[in-house]
Amino acid sequence: MLRSVGQERLTGSGEDPRVTELRTAVSRLRRELAGHPAEFPDRGIAEDELAALDAMAVGGRPEVLRLRRSLLLVAGAIGSVSALAPRLRDVRIAVELFGEPRHRP
Structure with missing residues (x-):
């Protein structure tokens, strides 16, 4: 069972739940982008x-x-496509589940 959000692995899965969430979100956006009929200049960048x-x-x-x-690149590329x-x-x-980047000393 997940005890602290974004930190422990799910019992039995071996995968960080943040990674699972990211992969799911990316997969859904990729599918919707692939099915979107409009062509726009930065579509390739988003893909x-x-x-x-x-x-x-x-x-x-x-x-x-x-x-x-x-x-940021994805948002800039598809930000105007409200769908x-x-x-x-x-x-x-x-992405925000991964927190702030660690600063090097």
Whole structure:
């Protein structure tokens, strides 16, 4: 059972629940983006960065600064497509689960 939000692994799964949440949110946004009929200039950027987010999540311990950079690029690329806003919000929430980046001394 999950005892502290975002920190412990789910019993039996072996995967960090934050990673699971990120992968789910990214997958949903990728599906909605793929099904969206309108073409827009930065669609390719959004698709590439969503693939990068998924790859980072698959690795298990994504770097927070890189997650945030990818999120900003995705938001900039699809921010004007209001139909995708709810799924973009889900990705933002999932990225925020990883907290603040650690500062190097």
